[in-house]
Amino acid sequence: MARNPVQVFSKYNQQYGDTFRFYIGGIKEAIVTINPAVIQHVLKTNAENYHKSEIQVKRMGHFLGKGLLTTEGEAWRTQRRLIQKGFDFKQLEAFSTLLQETLADSFRKFDSQVALGPVDIYPNMMKMTFSMVARALFGARLKDDDIELVSHTISTVQEFIVRQTLQPYLNPWFGVSGQLRKHELMRVRADSILLEYIKRRRHEAPGADLLQTLMDARYSDGHGMSDELVLSESMQLLVAGHETSSNSLSWLLYLLASRPDCLEKLRLEFDSVLGGAPLRFEHVSRFEYATQIISEALRLYPPFWMIDRMAVAEDRIGDIVIPRGSTVIVYVYGTHHASLYWPDPERFDPARFTKANLSRHTPFTHIPFGGGPRGCIGGNFAMLQILMILSILLRKYDFELAPGQAIEARPMVILRPKNGIRMTFLPR
Numbered sequence: 346m347a348r349n350p351v352q353v354f355s356k357y358n359q360q361y362g363d364t365f366r367f368y369i370g371g372i373k374e375a376i377v378t379i380n381p382a383v384i385q386h387v388l389k390t391n392a393e394n395y396h397k398s399e400i401q402v403k404r405m406g407h408f409l410g411k412g413l414l415t416t417e418g419e420a421w422r423t424q425r426r427l428i429q430k431g432f433d434f435k436q437l438e439a440f441s442t443l444l445q446e447t448l449a450d451s452f453r454k455f456d457s458q459v460a461l462g463p464v465d466i467y468p469n470m471m472k473m474t475f476s477m478v479a480r481a482l483f484g485a486r487l488k489d490d491d492i493e494l495v496s497h498t499i500s501t502v503q504e505f506i507v508r509q510t511l512q513p514y515l516n517p518w519f520g521v522s523g524q525l526r527k528h529e530l531m532r533v534r535a536d537s538i539l540l541e542y543i544k545r546r547r548h549e550a551p552g553a554d555l556l557q558t559l560m561d562a563r564y565s566d567g568h569g570m571s572d573e574l575v576l577s578e579s580m581q582l583l584v585a586g587h588e589t590s591s592n593s594l595s596w597l598l599y600l601l602a603s604r605p606d607c608l609e610k611l612r613l614e615f616d617s618v619l620g621g622a623p624l625r626f627e628h629v630s631r632f633e634y635a636t637q638i639i640s641e642a643l644r645l646y647p648p649f650w651m652i653d654r655m656a657v658a659e660d661r662i663g664d665i666v667i668p669r670g671s672t673v674i675v676y677v678y679g680t681h682h683a684s685l686y687w688p689d690p691e692r693f694d695p696a697r698f699t700k701a702n703l704s705r706h707t708p709f710t711h712i713p714f715g716g717g718p719r720g721c722i723g724g725n726f727a728m729l730q731i732l733m734i735l736s737i738l739l740r741k742y743d744f745e746l747a748p749g750q751a752i753e754a755r756p757m758v759i760l761r762p763k764n765g766i767r768m769t770f771l772p773r
C-alpha cells in the first residue's frame with residue numbers, strides 16, 4: 346500500500362465495486378470511491394459536511410500556516426472570495442507579458458542544458474512553472490536567487506511532510522534528531538525573504554500582480570490582510586501552483602513523444618492561433634485541440650490522484666452510510682481509468698474531449714481540478730502556464746524519449762514520474 350496505493354485501490358475496485366471500505370493502517374476507517382454520484386455528493390452537494398483531511402490541515406498547516414489550502418468554514422469562504430479576483434480574466438491577461446519575460450529567462454537556461462544531451466524534463470518543468478507563479482505573485486522585481494531559495498525550501502519541506510505522513514511512526518525521531526527543527530528553520534528563512542518583499546510593497550507603487558490583489562483586498566469591516574496572512578496565502582499559492590502544472594506538462598510531453606500525429610496537429614494549431622506572436626491569456630480559449638490534449642493527459646495522469654475529506658457528521662448516500670469522523674477518499678485516478686466511463690481507458694485519445702463528446706460525459710468523471718466549492722482556483726492560470734510553455738517548446742524543439750528507461754508513475758501527494766522522464770531535445 347505504501348509503495349503503490351494506486352495499484353491496491355484499483356485491485357479493490359475490481360474486487361469490491363466502485364465504493365468500498367478500507368482501514369488505513371488497519372485502524373482508521375476510510376471509504377474509497379470512484380462513483381461519480383458519490384463524488385458529486387461529497388465534493389459539491391453536501392460539501393459543507395466534508396472538511397479537508399487531517400493530513401492537509403495539520404501537517405501542511407504546521408509549515409504553511411493558515412490559507413486557502415488549510416482553512417475551513419467562514420474564514421476559508423472569505424479568503425476564497427477575495428483571492429479569486431486575482432485569477433479573473435483581466436488579471437490573467439495583465440500577467441501575460443510578465444510571464445513571457447520570465448519564461449524567456451527560463452528557456453535561456455533550458456536551451457544551454459538540453460544542448461549538452463538528454464535531460465529529465467520533470468525538474469526542468471518544475472523550475473519553469475515555479476518561476477511563473479513566483480513572478481505572478483511577487484512581480485518582476487523578485488530576484489532569481491530568492492526564487493531559487495524559496496523553491497528549494499518548498500520542495501524540501503514538501504518531501505518532509507510526505508515522509509511525516511507516510512511514516513508517522515518516525516515522527517518522534519524527527520523531533521529528537523533535529524529534522525523537524527531543520528525544516529522549520531528553512532521555512533523561517535524563506536518566510537523572512539518573502540516578508541521583506543511584502544513589507545517593502547506597502548510603501549511602493551502598486552504592482553499588477555497577485556501580491557497587490559492580496560494587499561488591496563478588504564473585509565466587510567474595511568480592514569485588509571495582515572502581512573503574515575499575505576505571506577501564508579502567497580506560500581500556499583506557490584505550493585499549489587507549480588508542481589501540479591509541471592507534472593501535467595511532463596506527462597503531456599511524454600505522451601506526445603510517442604504520438605507524432607497529435608504533435609503535428611498541435612503545432613498546426615499553435616501556428617494558426619498565434620502566427621508566431623507570443624501567447625497571451627486572450628488566446629487561451631482559441632486552443633481547441635490543445636485543450637483536448639491537455640484534458641486527456643490530465644485524465645490519464647491526474648496530478649491529484651486522490652482527494653481526501655473527513656465527514657464532520659454522519660451522512661448517507663443511497664445505501665452507503667458514512668460514519669462521522671471517517672475519511673472519504675475520492676479516488677480520482679480510478680474514476681479517470683474506469684472503463685464504464687472511458688472505453689479503452691489506457692489509450693491516449695484526445696478526441697474524447699471534442700465539443701461533441703464533452704456533452705456525453707457523465708458529470709464528475711473527469712475531475713483533475715477537483716469540483717464543488719473547493720475546486721481548483723488556479724485552473725485558468727494553469728492552462729496559461731501549460732500553453733505558454735508548450736508554445737515556446739514546440740516552436741523551438743523536436744523531442745524524443747531517451748532510450749532504455751522504464752517510465753512509471755509514483756503516487757505520492759502528487760502523481761509523479763517515479764524515475765523522471767529523460768528526453769532529448771533537438772533544435773528545429
Ligand code: HEM
Nearest residue numbers: 413585586589590593649713714715719721722723726727
Ligand atoms: C494542472 C494544474 C493543476 C491541477 C491539476 C490542480 C488541481 C487541484 C485540485 C484537484 C484541487 C482541489 C483539492 C481538494 O479538493 O482537496 C486544487 C485546489 C487548489 N488549487 Fe489547483 N491545480 C492546478 C494548478 C493550480 C495553480 C496554477 C494554482 C495557483 C496558482 C492552484 C491553486 C490551487 C488552490 C489555492 C487550491 C485550493 C482551493 C481551495 O481550497 O479553495 N492550482 N487544485
